[in-house]
Amino acid sequence: MAANRRLLENITQSLGEGLLVLDTDSRLLLMNAEAERLLGWTQAELAQRSVHDTVHHQRPDGSPLPRSQCSLFRAACNGEGCHVEDDVLVRKDGTVFPVTYVASPIVEDGRVVGTVTAFRDITERKRAECELQESRRQLQELSAFLQQVREDERTRIARELHDELGQALTALRIDLIWLDRRLPQREQQVGDKLAAMLSLVEKTVDSIRRISEDLRPGMLDDLGLAAAIEHHVAKFADQTGIACALAMSRDHYELDDRTATTLFRVLQESLTNVARHAQASKVTVQLQDLPNEMLLIVKDDGRGLPPPAERGKKTYGLLGMHERVKLLGGSLDISSEPGKGTRIEASLPVNSLEKQA
Numbered sequence: 001m002a003a004n005r006r007l008l009e010n011i012t013q014s015l016g017e018g019l020l021v022l023d024t025d026s027r028l029l030l031m032n033a034e035a036e037r038l039l040g041w042t043q044a045e046l047a048q049r050s051v052h053d054t055v056h057h058q059r060p061d062g063s064p065l066p067r068s069q070c071s072l073f074r075a076a077c078n079g080e081g082c083h084v085e086d087d088v089l090v091r092k093d094g095t096v097f098p099v100t101y102v103a104s105p106i107v108e109d110g111r112v113v114g115t116v117t118a119f120r121d122i123t124e125r126k127r128a129e130c131e132l133q134e135s136r137r138q139l140q141e142l143s144a145f146l147q148q149v150r151e152d153e154r155t156r157i158a159r160e161l162h163d164e165l166g167q168a169l170t171a172l173r174i175d176l177i178w179l180d181r182r183l184p185q186r187e188q189q190v191g192d193k194l195a196a197m198l199s200l201v202e203k204t205v206d207s208i209r210r211i212s213e214d215l216r217p218g219m220l221d222d223l224g225l226a227a228a229i230e231h232h233v234a235k236f237a238d239q240t241g242i243a244c245a246l247a248m249s250r251d252h253y254e255l256d257d258r259t260a261t262t263l264f265r266v267l268q269e270s271l272t273n274v275a276r277h278a279q280a281s282k283v284t285v286q287l288q289d290l291p292n293e294m295l296l297i298v299k300d301d302g303r304g305l306p307p308p309a310e311r312g313k314k315t316y317g318l319l320g321m322h323e324r325v326k327l328l329g330g331s332l333d334i335s336s337e338p339g340k341g342t343r344i345e346a347s348l349p350v351n352s353l354e355k356q357a
């Protein structure tokens, strides 16, 4: 019997967790060395006081915790154990530390006679959680900043390409036509050279128009989202031969630049993915303004997304869509079934006055 008791004491004392054994009145019957270390009280000192009023009278937000709502006390009263992930205990010096604990009733002859609580100091875990949250927040901020910088940069390069290079080449083209008209008939070789130059300049003007349009569709800034989507969808159908059905609830949406750009970029990436991966024969694009949100749905009838493990590791299209939408407080839902196509639904919150035509 004595040997059993010693063994039990040894186990209790060498536990890595603080252990408190209380009677139904919240009086201390036993505490181990780890509990003494964590709380700063000795067993002899704490045994003279109400444990609840001394070490467990505060909630994590600092407000007082009445004994009637104390989970340790409740475990003793109703005989139900509890596992609490997020609580605090107060040290002898008045400082507070976060804990997680398991409290179980002690039952003798069918009667609850007290509780045993095993608790652990989770200061380190909390600090790591805070650091993780802070670094997530910073990453999101950085991502938002980079997206904006990238969009601004694309807009600037698209404008400069179009305005500077495009204008210069157009002037060159006019001069080449002027030269061609004034060339004597017999200068056949020079005439051929001029025709080739003219054709090259025209092709370059077209390329510049296409590159600047890909960088940032001028329509988005000049005519708005609805026109840019209509144009992009028609171009997609034309270039890929995939039938495209477009349904928009309005001819024009009054949206802020970031919302319009995000919706357009989600559409652009979704259609690019359809062309690259889906092997679809039909795509449906829907844009709808609901009371407080804009809803964009792109649905194809292709082969569906492969399981995540089989998708390329260094792919950023779907990830980028998620990021963009999340940055504006929206949500992106991607659903897909093998052989039954893919559906992408982006929902962005908007001020209801904004989107009216």
Ligand SMILES: Nc1ncnc2c1ncn2[C@@H]1O[C@H](COP(=O)(O)OP(=O)(O)OP(=O)(O)O)[C@@H](O)[C@H]1O
Residues within 6 Å of the ligand: 273, 274, 276, 277, 278, 279, 300, 302, 303, 304, 305, 306, 311, 312, 314, 315, 316, 317, 318, 319, 342
């Ligand atoms: N509509 C779709 N139908 C079938 N598979 C798709 C579709 N969209 C995406 N996928 C699959 O999901 C993967 C991830 O798409 P994601 O857009 O992130 O990357 P990506 O298009 O391969 O490359 P990128 O980073 O240039 O966009 C693709 O590699 C493809 O396997």
Ligand SMILES: [Mg+2]
Residues within 6 Å of the ligand: 269, 272, 273, 316, 317, 318
């Ligand atoms: Mg992609």
